[in-house]
Amino acid sequence: MASKIYDCIAQIGNRIIENKEFLTELDREIGDADHGINMARGFTEVLGVLDKDSEDIGALLKKTGMTLLSKVGGASGPLYGTAYMQAGKVCAGKTALTAEDGKAIFDAVIAGIQKRGKAVKGEKTMLDAIMPAYEAYTAAIDQGASIQDALDAMCKAAEDGVAFTKTIIATKGRASYLGERSIGHQDPGATSATITMEAIRDFVKG
Amino acid sequence: MKKLINGVDNVVDEMLRGMAAAHPEYVERVEGTDVMIRTGAKKTDKVVLISGGGSGHEPAHGGFVGRGMLDGAVAGAVFTSPTPDQVYEAIKATECGKGALLIIKNYTGDVMNFEMAADMASDEDIEVAKVIVADDVAVENSTWTTGRRGIAGTIFVHKIAGAKAEEGASLAEVKAVAEKVIANVRSMGMGIEPCTVPAVGKPGFELEDDEVEIGIGIHGEPGTHKEKISTAEATVDQLLDKILAEGIYGKGDRVAVMVNGMGATPLSELYICNLEVSKVLADKGIVVAKTLVGNYMTSLEMAGFSISLLKLDDELEALLNAPADTPAFRQF
Numbered sequence: 374m375a376s377k378i379y380d381c382i383a384q385i386g387n388r389i390i391e392n393k394e395f396l397t398e399l400d401r402e403i404g405d406a407d408h409g410i411n412m413a414r415g416f417t418e419v420l421g422v423l424d425k426d427s428e429d430i431g432a433l434l435k436k437t438g439m440t441l442l443s444k445v446g447g448a449s450g451p452l453y454g455t456a457y458m459q460a461g462k463v464c465a466g467k468t469a470l471t472a473e474d475g476k477a478i479f480d481a482v483i484a485g486i487q488k489r490g491k492a493v494k495g496e497k498t499m500l501d502a503i504m505p506a507y508e509a510y511t512a513a514i515d516q517g518a519s520i521q522d523a524l525d526a527m528c529k530a531a532e533d534g535v536a537f538t539k540t541i542i543a544t545k546g547r548a549s550y551l552g553e554r555s556i557g558h559q560d561p562g563a564t565s566a567t568i569t570m571e572a573i574r575d576f577v578k579g
Numbered sequence: 580m581k582k583l584i585n586g587v588d589n590v591v592d593e594m595l596r597g598m599a600a601a602h603p604e605y606v607e608r609v610e611g612t613d614v615m616i617r618t619g620a621k622k623t624d625k626v627v628l629i630s631g632g633g634s635g636h637e638p639a640h641g642g643f644v645g646r647g648m649l650d651g652a653v654a655g656a657v658f659t660s661p662t663p664d665q666v667y668e669a670i671k672a673t674e675c676g677k678g679a680l681l682i683i684k685n686y687t688g689d690v691m692n693f694e695m696a697a698d699m700a701s702d703e704d705i706e707v708a709k710v711i712v713a714d715d716v717a718v719e720n721s722t723w724t725t726g727r728r729g730i731a732g733t734i735f736v737h738k739i740a741g742a743k744a745e746e747g748a749s750l751a752e753v754k755a756v757a758e759k760v761i762a763n764v765r766s767m768g769m770g771i772e773p774c775t776v777p778a779v780g781k782p783g784f785e786l787e788d789d790e791v792e793i794g795i796g797i798h799g800e801p802g803t804h805k806e807k808i809s810t811a812e813a814t815v816d817q818l819l820d821k822i823l824a825e826g827i828y829g830k831g832d833r834v835a836v837m838v839n840g841m842g843a844t845p846l847s848e849l850y851i852c853n854l855e856v857s858k859v860l861a862d863k864g865i866v867v868a869k870t871l872v873g874n875y876m877t878s879l880e881m882a883g884f885s886i887s888l889l890k891l892d893d894e895l896e897a898l899l900n901a902p903a904d905t906p907a908f909r910q911f
Binding site for chain 2: 442
C-alpha cells in the first residue's frame, strides 16, 4: 500500500492534471498559454518517479520539487520546485505532520517563493492565494480550531485571493506587460496554488 | 511551415548533435544533457563562464564556447529557458576550483532558472557569481521580462569577460568587467519578417507586406510600434536615436559596434545598415574602434537586425581585441 504522503502528493498531482486545460486557458488570456501543460507534464513525471512506499515526507517533497524543477520549465518550474523543496527541508526525517508543522511549511514555502520570484502580495501572482491562505490557517490554528476547520479557512481565503487577482493589475511575470488589460482575468499561478491547497484539504478530510 | 527538420521534437537534440559533430575540436556535449562545453573543459584552470537560454538564437550560445569566450552553454527548448538542473550540469562539467560566472539575459524564466542553478552549485560549495544583461532600449518591459530585455549586446559580455577570465583573473574581477560591459552596452532591433517556432507551426506575429516592427525582441516579442517600411538609412537612424538618447556615448568616445542579423537578413543588407551606422557616429564625433557585422544572436528565421553600441575604455578595448577561438567567433 502506498504511503500517506505519496497519496497526498498524488492527489495534488491528479488535480493539477485534471485542470490542465483550465489552467492553460487562463494562461492563454494573460500569459503564454502553457501553465496547465507545463504543470501537468511535471506532475505526470512526479507520479512516475516517487517511491510509493516511502513514508519519509521530507524526501518525497524534495523529490517532487527537484522533478518539477527539471520538467516544468518557465517560471512555474522554479517557483513550484522551490516551494516543494523548501517544504521538504522543513519536513526532513518526518513521517507525520502536526498543525504547527503546517505553519512552518507555509513559512518556508512563502519565503522560498518570495526569494525566487521577488514578488510581494498584490502583484497578481500565486502569492495572492498562498499568503491569505497562510494567514487564515494560522489564525484558525492559534484560536484552537481543528485541523479540518483550519484547512477549510485556508481554502476559503485562497479562493478569495484568486477572486482578488481578477481585480488587480499584474506587475510581475508575463502578464505584467498587459498592464490594465490584465484586469478581469484571474491569475493562473494563484489558481494552481489554490487547486493544490484544496487537494491537501480534501486528502486530510478524507 | 517549411523547415529543414526531421520532427519538431528533435530540433534541439539534433542541432546539438550536429554541432558536436561539426566542431569536435571546440565543443563536446555533456552526455544526457543539452549542455555544450569546451572540449577538455576541466583542464582550463580559470574562472569559467556559463551562458545559455532558449534555443533558436544560434550561433548563440554554443557557437561562442571556446578559448577566450564561454566554457559552457546551456540550450533550452526553442525560445524557452533551460531548467536549473541543466545549468547546474554545465557548472559541474566545467568548473575547476576558481568559480563560475553565469551570464544571464534578462527574462523572468532565465533569471529564475539560472539563479536556482547557482543556489544548487553553492550548496555544493562551488563559488558562483551571476550577471544579468538588459541591453535592449526598445521597451522598459516586455512579454517575457520584468525590466529591459537582454539581446545581442550579450555577445560583448561573453567576449570581454571571457578574455578577462583567460588572463587568470579572479571571479570577482571577471564579474566586475562583465558588469562594466553591461553598464556601457545598449542595443535595439527591428523585424521585417516573422519567425515560426517549430513546435508551434505558425509565425509568432504577423506583419503586412509593407510593414515592420520597430524595437522587436529576439523572440518576436512586440517592440515600440509597427510602421511602414522605410529605407535602411531611416531605419538605422531611428534605432540609433533611441540608443544614443541613453546619454552614454559622446563626442570623442571610442565604441564597438555590432550590426547583428536576426537570422534571415542577407549580409549585404547588414553592411548597408552598417554604412549608415558609421556615418551617423562619425557625424557625432564618436570613434568606431571595432565593428562586428553578422549573425550573432538570431531569432530563428526572422528577418531584421539589431544595432549594439559598447562604449570602450582601455581595459574593455584590449579585452575585446584579445584572441578568441570558438566555432562562431575567431580572432587572432
